Amino acid sequence: MRLKLISCEILYREMCAAIARSPNTVDVDFLPKGLHDIGQVGMLERLQTAVDRVDASRYEAVALGYGLCNNGLVGLKAGVIPLVAPRGHDCITLFLGSKERYLGYFNAHPGVFFETTGWIERGEDSSELSQLAIGHRMGLDASFEELVRKYGEDNAKYLLDEMARVTRNYSQFTFIEMGVEPDMSFERRAREEAVRRGWQFRKGPGGPLDDPTVVDGLLDEKEFLVVPPGKRIAALYDNRIIGAEEASS
Numbered sequence: 001m002r003l004k005l006i007s008c009e010i011l012y013r014e015m016c017a018a019i020a021r022s023p024n025t026v027d028v029d030f031l032p033k034g035l036h037d038i039g040q041v042g043m044l045e046r047l048q049t050a051v052d053r054v055d056a057s058r059y060e061a062v063a064l065g066y067g068l069c070n071n072g073l074v075g076l077k078a079g080v081i082p083l084v085a086p087r088g089h090d091c092i093t094l095f096l097g098s099k100e101r102y103l104g105y106f107n108a109h110p111g112v113f114f115e116t117t118g119w120i121e122r123g124e125d126s127s128e129l130s131q132l133a134i135g136h137r138m139g140l141d142a143s144f145e146e147l148v149r150k151y152g153e154d155n156a157k158y159l160l161d162e163m164a165r166v167t168r169n170y171s172q173f174t175f176i177e178m179g180v181e182p183d184m185s186f187e188r189r190a191r192e193e194a195v196r197r198g199w200q201f202r203k204g205p206g207g208p209l210d211d212p213t214v215v216d217g218l219l220d221e222k223e224f225l226v227v228p229p230g231k232r233i234a235a236l237y238d239n240r241i242i243g244a245e246e247a248s249s
Helices: 009-021 040-052 091-096 099-108 117-122 128-132 144-151 153-168 185-197
Strands: 002-008 025-031 061-065 083-086 112-115 172-177 200-205 224-227 231-235 242-246
Touching (some): 002 009, 002 040, 009 025, 009 117, 025 040, 091 099, 112 117, 144 153, 185 200, 224 231, 224 242
Parallel strands (some): 002 061, 112 172
């Protein structure tokens, strides 16, 4: 089987390792980190463009290295070949191996912020996407002085309090070990960031790389959605997370 993989670059090392082990021939396009930050419509447009430019005569399916990601997959249409997408709310589901394991870990460790090789080495983005991000457009990455000039001192203080409130519920970094780390540098950087913030640090194994992945073609309906030609991805509000529906013209 020959597949076209379209994946977020956050999964770069992990997907490359999975492709190397896959029995299939897989060509890959990595899209920049941060599509979910530019809003559902913006992310959908970028993904649809990537799907539409796939040469369907060369591939049997298009595989996606994305979770639902802030509804960024909602409305994504299959062309003349199927789309294959993992059933996960975001990329952490992919790193941990299943939505059940993700939910179980999150419930056992409330206030956790996950780190991986991709989030550490590709998490900072000064590219065009950062300029389109919702937070940037709202000025949430501005300094206090910039906020004062734009909104006035009282409003600037309120915005800073609101931004701080977002992180108050976090108290732990968990570094997910995926077996692709070349040395201890990624773990060390995650530990240093935990110390800087005064958070706890934990580490644990991710999903085994030799388990079936989106590039293997051994698709468990519980873990993956196959979107037939002429249909599109829809959000489901149950443990399936995503489903397929008829695409409007």
